[in-house]
Amino acid sequence: MDSTRGGIALVGFDADDTLWKSQDYFDEAQAEFERIVGAYVDLTDAGDRLYAVEKGNLALFGYGVKGMVLSMIEAAVAITEARISAADVHRIVELGKGLLRHPVELLPGVREAVERIAADMPVVLITKGDLFHQEAKVRDSGLSDLFRRIEIVSEKDPRTYARLFAEFGVEPGQFVMVGNSLRSDIAPVLELGGWGVHVPYHTTWAHEAEAQLLHGGERMRSIAGLGQLPMAMQELTALARS
Template identity: 85%
Template sequence: MDDTRGGIALVGFDADDTLWKSQDYFDDAQLQFERIVSAYVDLADAGERLYAVEKRNLALFGYGVKGMVLSMIEAAVEITGARISAADLHRIVELGKALLRHPVELLPGVREAVGSVARDWPVVLITKGDLFHQEAKVRDSGLSDLFRRIEIVSEKDAGTYARLFAEFGVAPSQFAMVGNSLRSDIAPVLELGGWGVHVPYHLTWAHEAEAEVRTGGERMRSIEGLDRLPLAMRELTALARS
């Protein structure tokens, strides 16, 4: 992909909690999980215990609802000393099914913001998680027509982005990523020499919060909402061309 204008040639968008609500539903499921296990043991740190199980299982289960539910079942057995009933384990499975069935709720101004950027740059969607669930959310969002490519990956780190840049035919310095997660969307792209627009969401999973920008902060902009994205992109474009 050639950039005849110089500067940024391709813009990537994250999906969950950037384009549509996601963490809200996961947090609600965790709250219900805590209520289930609280019937067996008085435990103030059930959420932290669950996260510890999720974190150690990431390499096996990956991201998404199915991995979360498997970790919930494992954590529930551990927390209750294997006293949890089959009926309550079934309730945990039903929490996961409800998450998978939840309708896609776009965040305010998403279509307008993505459409505005897409008029000036080709745009791609880069998201991680369970393949079937992410495909369904992209389909149901009504946004798929805006993106040149849709990439669903198992991890969003520097190695993954480097591979995608090679497939896209762009140098890191020609790419800008828009997303809510410093860990997954911004820091690895900046590390490679790209650009980033951080759009913080009001909720963040603990794993995604465990990150900081150690290099390339001058190539990043933080905005409060996607309505400010066009201005942020103009600022980064000017810097990229200078």
């Protein structure tokens, strides 16, 4: 990458819930999990209890379907006081397999938007989660040919982005990240001095919703969909050059 020119030199795209549907399927799996444990105990906070287990396991399991399923089993045992049957544990495992088999469904206008940006400057894909599953989704999306590089990382935080900037050969102020998660896609990049385009999705995992923009809000634009990305990029490019 050429880091010598001024302004924006590179655009990064998130994948899940930015380019294709993802959280919808996780929400459906969680609803089924709540129905399974609801047969054993009458409670209204099964989702919250599951999230507490998931959050505690992130450092061990990381992000993705497999970590969610292991956390579901752990939470189900705790919620039912170990009364859950082997058959219902198997149902939870099948929920995970179903998530891994879901086809990749691109969001409206995605390919056109990425192609338009890629016609003007290099674009990269930066996603996190289970390596095997994310590689499969990228392959099945039909978008891999548009990206100069595809990075699947275990976490999206300032340290990870700083490492990627060094590898890409760009300064933070030359980079724009496009994504649905303030926590993972936008806040870390703004903190380092980069730019962000937030594309909110209609549903967000609780962990990704835990975010505060403490730095650089003036370097971010929010859009309703990727069809508005070219206009947002024009604004940020002009600001970066000024």
